[in-house]
Amino acid sequence: KQEVTQIPAALSVPEGENLVLNCSFTDSAIYNLQWFRQDPGKGLTSLLLIQSSQREQTSGRLNASLDKSSGRSTLYIAASQPGDSATYLCAVRLGSGNTGKLIFGQGTTLQVKP
Amino acid sequence: NAGVTQTPKFRVLKTGQSMTLLCAQDMNHEYMYWYRQDPGMGLRLIHYSVGEGTTAKGEVPDGYNVSRLKKQNFLLGLESAAPSQTSVYFCASSYRLAGTGRETQYFGPGTRLLVL
Numbered sequence: 001k002q003e004v005t006q007i008p009a010a011l012s013v014p015e016g017e018n019l020v021l022n023c024s025f026t027d028s029a030i031y032n033l034q035w036f037r038q039d040p041g042k043g044l045t046s047l048l049l050i051q052s053s054q055r056e057q058t059s060g061r062l063n064a065s066l067d068k069s070s071g072r073s074t075l076y077i078a079a080s081q082p083g084d085s086a087t088y089l090c091a092v093r094l095g096s097g098n099t100g101k102l103i104f105g106q107g108t109t110l111q112v113k114p
Numbered sequence: 115n116a117g118v119t120q121t122p123k124f125r126v127l128k129t130g131q132s133m134t135l136l137c138a139q140d141m142n143h144e145y146m147y148w149y150r151q152d153p154g155m156g157l158r159l160i161h162y163s164v165g166e167g168t169t170a171k172g173e174v175p176d177g178y179n180v181s182r183l184k185k186q187n188f189l190l191g192l193e194s195a196a197p198s199q200t201s202v203y204f205c206a207s208s209y210r211l212a213g214t215g216r217e218t219q220y221f222g223p224g225t226r227l228l229v230l
Contacts, residue, residue, distance in 0.1 A: 004156070034218075034219075041223075043118075043204055043223045043224055044204070044206075044221040045221070046219070046220075049216070049218060089156060089157070093217070101147075101159055101162065102159065102219065103173075104149075104158070105156050106154055106155060
């Protein structure tokens with residue numbers, strides 16, 4: 001059974017710091033991996049999606065990497081800002097025949113202090 | 115374009131009561147999903163649908179039923195609510211990009227349900 005783990009559960013950093021969020025999964029047979037952002041009381045917004053054949057994806061100050069063989073992904077946030085404060089969730093999609101079913105990690109709650 | 119909307123935003127039920135949560139999307143997406151989010155457990159898939167008239171069980175389907183009579187709507191029903199169903203419920207919809215299999219799920223704002 002696929003399990004997704006995110007460490008740490010919470011992180012507090014000063015503004016301007018570069019930071020890395022970690023995601024690990026137990027079964028390397030994934031179709032893709034996504035990173036989401038969730039603001040308090042809100043739904044999820046997709047940030048980056050990495051297909052299983054890719055190693056990384058970049059969007060602005062965000063960079064996500066994927067090492068399928070070791071079952072790990074990282075989300076790198078450069079020059080963090082208070083507006084980055086949110087919960088970040090990673091999710092893996094099982095094989096292509098599993099119609100978009102996502103397995104989520106528990107999330108990392110990030111606080112960026114001014 | 116409203117995206118994915120959920121009704122109601124918040125509800126309090128007594129044990130044994132029933133209710134239906136409504137999810138609507140205006141993006142003509144084929145796939146729709148219901149998740150629940152509990153503290154420290156991330157999101158877990160309850161039921162999903164790959165098209166109008168079809169539904170399937172997810173990871174935690176017990177105690178819930180769903181229907182997809184119209185492509186744009188996905189209903190989640192609780193026939194006899196239990197305190198263990200206190201949670202935040204999220205609906206999502208998606209489409210698959212032809213030829214790539216690439217799929218991004220768009221989430222609604224959530225429904226907070228408290229069962230006393």
